[in-house]
Amino acid sequence: MMQDIRIHFSDFSSDFVVEDSFFYKVLSAHYRLILDSENPDYLFYSCFGQKYLDYDCIRIFYTGENLRPDFNVCDYAIGFDYMEFEGRYLRFPSYAMDGAQFDQLTQGNAMPGEVAIKRNFCNFIYSNASADLVRDRFFKLLSEYQQVDSLGPHLTNCSVPIGARYASDWRESKVITQQDYKFSVAFENSLGNGYTTEKLLHALISNTVPIYWGNPRVADDFNPAAFVNVHDYDSIDQVIDVVRQLDSDHEAYLKMLNAPAFREGTVPEHLSDARVVEFLKPALDQSPELARRRPGVGATGLYEDRLKRMERMRRRFGLLDRVLNKLFVR
Structure with a gap:
């Protein structure tokens, strides 16, 4: 029987559809995913917003942009950079998540x-x-x-x-x-x-x-x-x-x-879907309490509190701006 995992997604690009996403499809083969926007155990988030700050669960950051993860506020991260950080980071470039189009690289179409x-x-x-x-x-x-x-x-x-x-x-x-x-x-x-x-x-x-x-x-x-x-x-x-x-x-x-896209004509191991599953399984297979990696207290706790205050202020000004636009912009 598949293990139940309560997850949510936030701060992705405007064209993001959960059920069509790489993460949802790959993990669905190994877990019974329960979408829960109120009380998830695991949050997958990206770089197009700050809604992730609303969730005090296991945070898994993903970027398709040229950005570095902030490990002060995320537990795990997936991005482009070549680096290691105590099992909390995986390099997995965005093109490898493009499904059918990525598969075409090895199909040959001379x-x-x-x-x-x-x-x-x-x-x-x-x-x-x-x-x-x-x-x-x-x-x-x-x-x-x-x-x-x-x-x-x-x-x-x-x-x-x-x-x-x-x-x-x-x-x-x-x-x-x-x-x-x-x-x-x-x-x-x-x-x-x-x-x-x-x-x-x-x-x-x-x-x-x-x-x-x-x-x-x-x-x-x-x-x-x-x-x-x-x-x-x-x-x-x-x-x-x-x-x-x-x-x-x-x-x-x-x-x-006509040269093959990859040297050996096959997808390198580090670009395979299995690499992502292998990276995430240790976090998903244990309880959220044990999977947590960011301290959340001391200096990092104060750091996150500052981010939250800034985000609350931004949202208030955003709401005020929308109200003023409705009142005065015709």
Whole structure:
């Protein structure tokens, strides 16, 4: 008989659906999950709010952004960084949670060479204008060689239907669009060891050659023969020269395009679902009292009290702002 686990989720992105989430699906195979927003024993929370402060239970932090966990207020955490912290942390990048799309990395979907080399040059699909300036700079410099089609809300220069970020179909729509291009600019919004998101994944399963920047250690996860790694070069100009050479050398381009996403052609063990279950089981298999890791008293207790006071103040001002808007904004 499966063990009952009372859980809740908070502070995830606006498109988050509990029953469709990676954590719910993976843990449902091992536990009978009871969703309890009032009195959970375990709280999974992310970085899009502070509702987690309302729950004095076992807190498990997850981030899909380039952020570090605060172990003063969480018991366990899952993120991008390479680090160890007394069994309380697991590196598990967000792209490995993308289900069917992640599975496509090992399924193989070779495109005929004569079709691959006759596609449009390169795409650039972004909505965030606040990213590291290297992303826009690369777009502008590469565009001096050939037009790079910017298809998202940021730096748009052509009109192609594509789902908005966080729309229900944006991932599928993006991949379909990228299939029409030889190259895809796959730059993260910021630099960080271990920080690789869906951008590289989407380009790889779209049968385009990714031009990747963001995680200097990306080759720890992916086959370096399958993409252009900006971190391998001393300057952006060198990267553009490499792209130009691949664009004109069909044999070299197709070799990179058809290289497996992973070195051995299979998902590395550290990216398997089983790794997450293995990490969480010690916490979930014992009582919440024994699973607790954050002290919650002394300096850390005072620290959390300050966070709670700040959050209560923020909520009061937010309520006042909404009331004033209703009264005076017409």
